[in-house]
Amino acid sequence: MSEKTTTEKIGIEENVISLETAQQWATNWRSNPENTVKAHLIPQIDITQLLNEKDVQDVRAYIGVDEDGVNKLMLVGVDAKGNDLINEDAGQYIYDFTLPCPNTCNITSPLYTLK
Template sequence: MSENKTLREKDTEISLETAEKWTKKWKDPKNGIEAKNKVRAFLIPKINLEMVLAQGIDAARAYIGINDEGVQTLMLVGTRLNKDTLIYEDMLPKPGDSNPGNSKDGNETAIPPAIYDFSQPCPPQGDPSSPLN
């Protein structure tokens, strides 16, 4: 088992293209990760939470993927409630958007919508004294 690593103290934004690739890889039964090896939890850097909260969100959604190093990861995105459909819609970055501070419903956000990564999976990034581990 690998040893724990210190969380990165920087912006952990990733592209929509990368997030889509990682999510697709996670869903693929050929990804080589058996159920017994799938993670139970993720350690999430404080910066990830702060950046998502600064988007003026109604909620956040987490997607599971497998990054380019083959490590299971959690990707965080802000969401806004669509009052017509009652669906929490992901606030995703749009390539070439001339005003990235707007969400897809046209509401201004404090910072542009983005996807955040670099959580650390458990195991090995777990608390050995936690009954949840």
């Protein structure tokens, strides 16, 4: 079930989920013994760079594992029609600038401390 809500007080729509839902989703991911990554840190400058590419309306994330077995979150720009914008000649790239947790964790986060 989606928890997309409308914030009447400020008159904008926000896509948010509750902490409880986030914790359940994180628990679901972690219950798979093959999964070792708990989160990905995405530097602000890199998100800004991606969003500034021509025709980018949204961002899509793809999950992968590199040749060393490190989990990766690959991000691409998406146009208004929902198409991935991947064209190096046009300056539309696949970004791999995320840093996986473990190694970049906030160990006091209520999402990190789940069992």
